[in-house]
Amino acid sequence: MLKTLIFTSLVISGVVSLPAQNTSWLPSPGHTQVPIWPSTPPDSLPLAGLEYTERVGEEPPGAVVVGKVSRPTMTVYSPRERNTGAAVVVFPGGGYWVLYMDLEGTEVCDWLTSKGITCVLLKYRVPGEHLSPRSGAYPKSKMALEDAQRTIRLVRFHAAEWHIDPHKIGVLGFSAGGHLVAAISTNFQKRLYPAVDAADKGSCRPDFSVALYPGHMLENTSKNFQLNPYVPVTKQTPPTFLLQAEDDPIDTVKNSLVYYAALKQAGVPVEMHLYAHGGHGFGLRPTKFPITEWPRLVEIWLRTIGVTSQ
Numbered sequence: 001m002l003k004t005l006i007f008t009s010l011v012i013s014g015v016v017s018l019p020a021q022n023t024s025w026l027p028s029p030g031h032t033q034v035p036i037w038p039s040t041p042p043d044s045l046p047l048a049g050l051e052y053t054e055r056v057g058e059e060p061p062g063a064v065v066v067g068k069v070s071r072p073t074m075t076v077y078s079p080r081e082r083n084t085g086a087a088v089v090v091f092p093g094g095g096y097w098v099l100y101m102d103l104e105g106t107e108v109c110d111w112l113t114s115k116g117i118t119c120v121l122l123k124y125r126v127p128g129e130h131l132s133p134r135s136g137a138y139p140k141s142k143m144a145l146e147d148a149q150r151t152i153r154l155v156r157f158h159a160a161e162w163h164i165d166p167h168k169i170g171v172l173g174f175s176a177g178g179h180l181v182a183a184i185s186t187n188f189q190k191r192l193y194p195a196v197d198a199a200d201k202g203s204c205r206p207d208f209s210v211a212l213y214p215g216h217m218l219e220n221t222s223k224n225f226q227l228n229p230y231v232p233v234t235k236q237t238p239p240t241f242l243l244q245a246e247d248d249p250i251d252t253v254k255n256s257l258v259y260y261a262a263l264k265q266a267g268v269p270v271e272m273h274l275y276a277h278g279g280h281g282f283g284l285r286p287t288k289f290p291i292t293e294w295p296r297l298v299e300i301w302l303r304t305i306g307v308t309s310q
Contacts, residue, residue, distance in 0.1 A: 095175065104177060125147055148204075152203075170210065215250070241273075
Protein backbone atom coordinates (compact mmCIF):
# COMPACT_ATOMS: atom_id res chain seq x y z
CA MET A 1 0.00 0.00 0.00
CA LEU A 2 2.96 2.26 -0.69
CA LYS A 3 0.94 4.40 -3.04
CA THR A 4 -2.10 5.03 -0.85
CA LEU A 5 -1.14 8.14 1.11
CA ILE A 6 0.52 9.82 -1.86
CA PHE A 7 -2.33 8.94 -4.18
CA THR A 8 -4.91 10.15 -1.67
CA SER A 9 -3.39 13.62 -1.64
CA LEU A 10 -3.34 13.70 -5.43
CA VAL A 11 -6.87 12.47 -6.01
CA ILE A 12 -8.83 13.78 -3.06
CA SER A 13 -7.16 17.15 -2.44
CA GLY A 14 -5.96 17.72 -5.98
CA VAL A 15 -2.71 19.15 -4.61
CA VAL A 16 0.65 18.02 -5.94
CA SER A 17 3.53 18.68 -3.56
CA LEU A 18 6.24 16.79 -5.43
CA PRO A 19 9.21 18.93 -6.49
CA ALA A 20 9.70 18.80 -10.25
CA GLN A 21 13.18 17.79 -11.36
CA ASN A 22 12.46 18.35 -15.07
CA THR A 23 14.03 15.04 -16.01
CA SER A 24 12.19 12.80 -18.41
CA TRP A 25 11.60 9.18 -17.49
CA LEU A 26 13.94 6.66 -19.08
CA PRO A 27 13.52 2.87 -19.24
CA SER A 28 16.20 0.48 -18.04
CA PRO A 29 19.27 -0.11 -20.23
CA GLY A 30 18.51 -2.24 -23.25
CA HIS A 31 15.06 -0.80 -23.76
CA THR A 32 14.05 2.20 -25.84
CA GLN A 33 10.92 4.29 -25.51
CA VAL A 34 9.55 5.56 -28.80
CA PRO A 35 6.93 8.26 -29.45
CA ILE A 36 3.54 6.90 -30.42
CA TRP A 37 2.72 9.99 -32.50
CA PRO A 38 4.97 11.04 -35.43
CA SER A 39 4.39 14.73 -34.67
CA THR A 40 2.35 16.78 -32.20
CA PRO A 41 -0.21 14.52 -30.47
CA PRO A 42 -3.88 15.29 -31.07
CA ASP A 43 -5.66 17.62 -28.61
CA SER A 44 -2.35 18.68 -27.08
CA LEU A 45 -2.32 21.32 -24.36
CA PRO A 46 0.52 23.70 -23.57
CA LEU A 47 2.29 22.93 -20.30
CA ALA A 48 4.30 25.15 -18.00
CA GLY A 49 7.46 23.17 -17.47
CA LEU A 50 8.84 19.88 -18.67
CA GLU A 51 8.07 16.27 -17.89
CA TYR A 52 9.57 15.34 -14.54
CA THR A 53 10.49 12.17 -12.71
CA GLU A 54 10.47 11.88 -8.93
CA ARG A 55 11.02 9.05 -6.47
CA VAL A 56 8.41 9.12 -3.72
CA GLY A 57 7.61 7.06 -0.61
CA GLU A 58 9.07 6.89 2.87
CA GLU A 59 10.17 3.26 2.68
CA PRO A 60 12.78 2.02 0.17
CA PRO A 61 12.61 1.50 -2.72
CA GLY A 62 9.68 3.92 -2.94
CA ALA A 63 8.08 4.49 -6.32
CA VAL A 64 9.03 6.36 -9.47
CA VAL A 65 6.41 8.96 -10.35
CA VAL A 66 6.29 10.76 -13.69
CA GLY A 67 4.30 13.94 -14.19
CA LYS A 68 3.46 16.51 -16.86
CA VAL A 69 3.57 13.90 -19.61
CA SER A 70 2.81 15.65 -22.89
CA ARG A 71 4.74 13.43 -25.33
CA PRO A 72 3.42 9.89 -24.90
CA THR A 73 5.75 6.97 -25.55
CA MET A 74 5.72 3.21 -25.55
CA THR A 75 8.51 0.87 -24.50
CA VAL A 76 8.54 -2.73 -25.70
CA TYR A 77 9.79 -5.45 -23.33
CA SER A 78 10.27 -8.78 -25.10
CA PRO A 79 10.00 -12.18 -23.39
CA ARG A 80 13.16 -13.39 -21.73
CA GLU A 81 13.08 -16.95 -23.05
CA ARG A 82 10.03 -18.65 -24.56
CA ASN A 83 7.50 -16.53 -26.42
CA THR A 84 3.80 -17.35 -26.09
CA GLY A 85 2.87 -14.87 -28.82
CA ALA A 86 0.70 -12.90 -26.40
CA ALA A 87 1.22 -9.21 -25.68
CA VAL A 88 -0.07 -6.87 -22.98
CA VAL A 89 -0.18 -3.08 -23.11
CA VAL A 90 0.28 -1.80 -19.54
CA PHE A 91 -1.34 1.40 -18.23
CA PRO A 92 0.20 2.60 -14.94
CA GLY A 93 -2.10 4.37 -12.50
CA GLY A 94 -1.83 7.79 -10.92
CA GLY A 95 -5.23 9.44 -10.98
CA TYR A 96 -4.76 10.81 -14.52
CA TRP A 97 -2.37 13.23 -12.80
CA VAL A 98 0.92 11.31 -12.63
CA LEU A 99 2.09 7.82 -13.58
CA TYR A 100 3.62 5.23 -11.23
CA MET A 101 6.08 3.97 -13.80
CA ASP A 102 7.83 1.25 -11.80
CA LEU A 103 5.29 0.13 -9.19
CA GLU A 104 2.56 -0.28 -11.82
CA GLY A 105 4.71 -0.36 -14.94
CA THR A 106 8.22 -1.77 -15.31
CA GLU A 107 7.75 -4.26 -12.47
CA VAL A 108 4.68 -5.58 -14.25
CA CYS A 109 6.68 -5.94 -17.46
CA ASP A 110 9.34 -7.94 -15.61
CA TRP A 111 6.65 -10.37 -14.47
CA LEU A 112 4.92 -10.66 -17.86
CA THR A 113 8.09 -11.16 -19.88
CA SER A 114 9.18 -13.89 -17.46
CA LYS A 115 5.98 -15.71 -18.47
CA GLY A 116 6.65 -15.44 -22.20
CA ILE A 117 4.42 -12.41 -22.78
CA THR A 118 5.55 -9.29 -24.63
CA CYS A 119 4.90 -6.19 -22.52
CA VAL A 120 4.34 -2.74 -24.00
CA LEU A 121 4.52 -0.02 -21.34
CA LEU A 122 2.54 3.08 -22.27
CA LYS A 123 3.54 6.44 -20.85
CA TYR A 124 0.27 8.18 -21.63
CA ARG A 125 -0.51 11.87 -21.33
CA VAL A 126 -1.21 13.26 -17.86
CA PRO A 127 -1.02 17.06 -18.14
CA GLY A 128 -2.16 17.52 -14.55
CA GLU A 129 -2.03 21.30 -14.40
CA HIS A 130 -4.88 21.57 -16.92
CA LEU A 131 -7.09 18.84 -15.50
CA SER A 132 -8.04 18.14 -11.92
CA PRO A 133 -7.54 14.47 -10.98
CA ARG A 134 -11.29 13.97 -11.04
CA SER A 135 -11.68 15.28 -14.59
CA GLY A 136 -8.74 13.61 -16.30
CA ALA A 137 -10.79 10.64 -17.49
CA TYR A 138 -12.61 10.33 -20.81
CA PRO A 139 -14.73 12.12 -22.00
CA LYS A 140 -13.65 15.27 -20.15
CA SER A 141 -10.17 14.53 -21.47
CA LYS A 142 -9.63 12.44 -24.60
CA MET A 143 -5.84 12.39 -24.47
CA ALA A 144 -5.16 9.21 -22.49
CA LEU A 145 -7.75 7.22 -24.45
CA GLU A 146 -6.36 8.54 -27.73
CA ASP A 147 -2.93 7.35 -26.64
CA ALA A 148 -4.33 3.94 -25.70
CA GLN A 149 -6.13 3.53 -29.03
CA ARG A 150 -3.03 4.52 -30.97
CA THR A 151 -0.73 2.20 -29.02
CA ILE A 152 -2.86 -0.91 -29.50
CA ARG A 153 -3.03 -0.17 -33.23
CA LEU A 154 0.75 0.21 -33.34
CA VAL A 155 1.28 -3.09 -31.51
CA ARG A 156 -1.06 -4.86 -33.90
CA PHE A 157 0.62 -3.19 -36.90
CA HIS A 158 4.06 -4.38 -35.74
CA ALA A 159 2.86 -7.81 -34.56
CA ALA A 160 4.90 -9.83 -37.06
CA GLU A 161 8.05 -7.79 -36.43
CA TRP A 162 7.71 -8.17 -32.65
CA HIS A 163 6.72 -11.88 -32.83
CA ILE A 164 3.22 -11.23 -31.48
CA ASP A 165 -0.04 -12.94 -32.35
CA PRO A 166 -2.28 -10.02 -33.50
CA HIS A 167 -5.26 -11.82 -31.99
CA LYS A 168 -3.69 -12.06 -28.52
CA ILE A 169 -3.11 -8.42 -27.62
CA GLY A 170 -4.54 -7.39 -24.25
CA VAL A 171 -4.45 -4.50 -21.80
CA LEU A 172 -3.70 -4.33 -18.08
CA GLY A 173 -4.00 -1.30 -15.84
CA PHE A 174 -4.13 -0.12 -12.24
CA SER A 175 -6.43 2.47 -10.63
CA ALA A 176 -6.84 5.24 -13.24
CA GLY A 177 -5.03 2.86 -15.58
CA GLY A 178 -7.72 0.31 -14.70
CA HIS A 179 -10.33 2.80 -15.84
CA LEU A 180 -8.35 3.28 -19.06
CA VAL A 181 -8.53 -0.49 -19.52
CA ALA A 182 -12.33 -0.30 -19.31
CA ALA A 183 -12.44 2.79 -21.54
CA ILE A 184 -10.44 1.19 -24.36
CA SER A 185 -12.37 -2.08 -23.94
CA THR A 186 -15.67 -0.28 -24.59
CA ASN A 187 -14.62 2.60 -26.87
CA PHE A 188 -12.80 0.88 -29.72
CA GLN A 189 -15.21 1.22 -32.63
CA LYS A 190 -14.71 4.96 -33.14
CA ARG A 191 -11.24 6.43 -33.56
CA LEU A 192 -10.96 9.58 -31.45
CA TYR A 193 -8.27 11.21 -33.60
CA PRO A 194 -7.55 11.73 -37.32
CA ALA A 195 -5.64 8.86 -38.91
CA VAL A 196 -1.91 9.59 -39.19
CA ASP A 197 -0.53 6.51 -40.95
CA ALA A 198 -1.22 2.93 -42.02
CA ALA A 199 -1.29 1.68 -38.43
CA ASP A 200 -4.53 3.55 -37.85
CA LYS A 201 -6.34 1.35 -40.34
CA GLY A 202 -6.23 -1.50 -37.81
CA SER A 203 -8.43 -2.30 -34.84
CA CYS A 204 -7.73 -0.97 -31.35
CA ARG A 205 -9.99 -3.50 -29.63
CA PRO A 206 -8.08 -5.46 -26.97
CA ASP A 207 -8.46 -9.23 -27.11
CA PHE A 208 -8.56 -9.42 -23.29
CA SER A 209 -8.50 -6.97 -20.38
CA VAL A 210 -7.19 -6.92 -16.81
CA ALA A 211 -8.41 -4.08 -14.56
CA LEU A 212 -6.89 -3.85 -11.08
CA TYR A 213 -8.60 -1.64 -8.48
CA PRO A 214 -10.09 0.57 -11.23
CA GLY A 215 -11.55 4.02 -10.60
CA HIS A 216 -14.02 6.33 -12.38
CA MET A 217 -16.47 3.46 -13.01
CA LEU A 218 -19.50 4.89 -11.19
CA GLU A 219 -21.83 7.45 -12.72
CA ASN A 220 -22.47 8.97 -9.30
CA THR A 221 -20.19 7.78 -6.52
CA SER A 222 -22.37 9.15 -3.73
CA LYS A 223 -25.86 7.97 -4.65
CA ASN A 224 -26.33 5.51 -7.47
CA PHE A 225 -24.97 2.09 -8.28
CA GLN A 226 -24.84 2.83 -11.99
CA LEU A 227 -22.05 2.34 -14.47
CA ASN A 228 -20.35 5.37 -15.94
CA PRO A 229 -22.22 5.85 -19.27
CA TYR A 230 -18.91 6.50 -21.04
CA VAL A 231 -17.93 2.90 -20.40
CA PRO A 232 -20.58 1.43 -22.76
CA VAL A 233 -20.32 -2.32 -22.19
CA THR A 234 -21.61 -4.53 -25.02
CA LYS A 235 -21.23 -8.18 -25.93
CA GLN A 236 -18.18 -7.13 -28.00
CA THR A 237 -16.32 -6.03 -24.84
CA PRO A 238 -13.35 -8.41 -24.47
CA PRO A 239 -13.04 -11.04 -21.70
CA THR A 240 -12.14 -9.26 -18.48
CA PHE A 241 -10.34 -10.00 -15.21
CA LEU A 242 -11.10 -7.77 -12.21
CA LEU A 243 -9.30 -7.52 -8.86
CA GLN A 244 -10.26 -5.38 -5.87
CA ALA A 245 -9.76 -5.09 -2.12
CA GLU A 246 -12.81 -4.22 -0.03
CA ASP A 247 -10.77 -1.90 2.16
CA ASP A 248 -9.48 0.18 -0.76
CA PRO A 249 -9.66 3.75 0.63
CA ILE A 250 -9.53 5.48 -2.75
CA ASP A 251 -11.39 3.52 -5.43
CA THR A 252 -14.26 1.91 -3.57
CA VAL A 253 -15.25 -1.66 -4.27
CA LYS A 254 -18.36 -0.38 -6.05
CA ASN A 255 -16.20 0.62 -9.02
CA SER A 256 -15.32 -2.99 -9.74
CA LEU A 257 -18.72 -4.37 -8.77
CA VAL A 258 -20.68 -2.09 -11.09
CA TYR A 259 -18.42 -2.98 -14.01
CA TYR A 260 -18.65 -6.69 -13.19
CA ALA A 261 -22.45 -6.50 -13.14
CA ALA A 262 -22.55 -4.75 -16.52
CA LEU A 263 -20.19 -7.29 -18.08
CA LYS A 264 -22.26 -10.19 -16.77
CA GLN A 265 -25.47 -8.64 -18.05
CA ALA A 266 -23.94 -8.21 -21.52
CA GLY A 267 -22.75 -11.83 -21.58
CA VAL A 268 -19.06 -10.92 -21.53
CA PRO A 269 -16.77 -13.56 -19.96
CA VAL A 270 -15.58 -11.99 -16.70
CA GLU A 271 -13.73 -13.21 -13.65
CA MET A 272 -13.60 -11.12 -10.49
CA HIS A 273 -11.55 -11.62 -7.33
CA LEU A 274 -12.61 -9.62 -4.28
CA TYR A 275 -10.47 -9.64 -1.13
CA ALA A 276 -11.19 -8.28 2.34
CA HIS A 277 -7.79 -6.61 2.70
CA GLY A 278 -5.19 -5.11 0.43
CA GLY A 279 -5.88 -1.40 0.20
CA HIS A 280 -4.81 0.49 -2.88
CA GLY A 281 -1.69 0.82 -4.98
CA PHE A 282 0.09 -2.39 -4.00
CA GLY A 283 1.11 -3.37 -7.52
CA LEU A 284 3.08 -6.61 -7.53
CA ARG A 285 5.03 -5.94 -4.35
CA PRO A 286 4.49 -8.63 -1.69
CA THR A 287 2.26 -7.87 1.28
CA LYS A 288 0.97 -9.95 4.19
CA PHE A 289 -2.47 -10.23 2.58
CA PRO A 290 -3.72 -13.03 0.29
CA ILE A 291 -4.43 -10.50 -2.47
CA THR A 292 -0.67 -10.36 -3.08
CA GLU A 293 -0.99 -13.63 -5.01
CA TRP A 294 -3.03 -12.01 -7.78
CA PRO A 295 -0.42 -12.40 -10.57
CA ARG A 296 -0.76 -16.18 -10.33
CA LEU A 297 -4.53 -15.82 -10.74
CA VAL A 298 -4.04 -13.78 -13.91
CA GLU A 299 -1.68 -16.41 -15.29
CA ILE A 300 -4.30 -19.13 -14.72
CA TRP A 301 -7.04 -16.97 -16.24
CA LEU A 302 -4.98 -16.30 -19.38
CA ARG A 303 -4.67 -20.04 -19.87
CA THR A 304 -8.40 -20.63 -19.32
CA ILE A 305 -9.34 -18.11 -22.03
CA GLY A 306 -6.79 -19.56 -24.46
CA VAL A 307 -4.29 -16.70 -24.55
CA THR A 308 -1.44 -18.81 -23.21
CA SER A 309 -0.89 -22.53 -22.74
CA GLN A 310 0.80 -24.73 -20.17
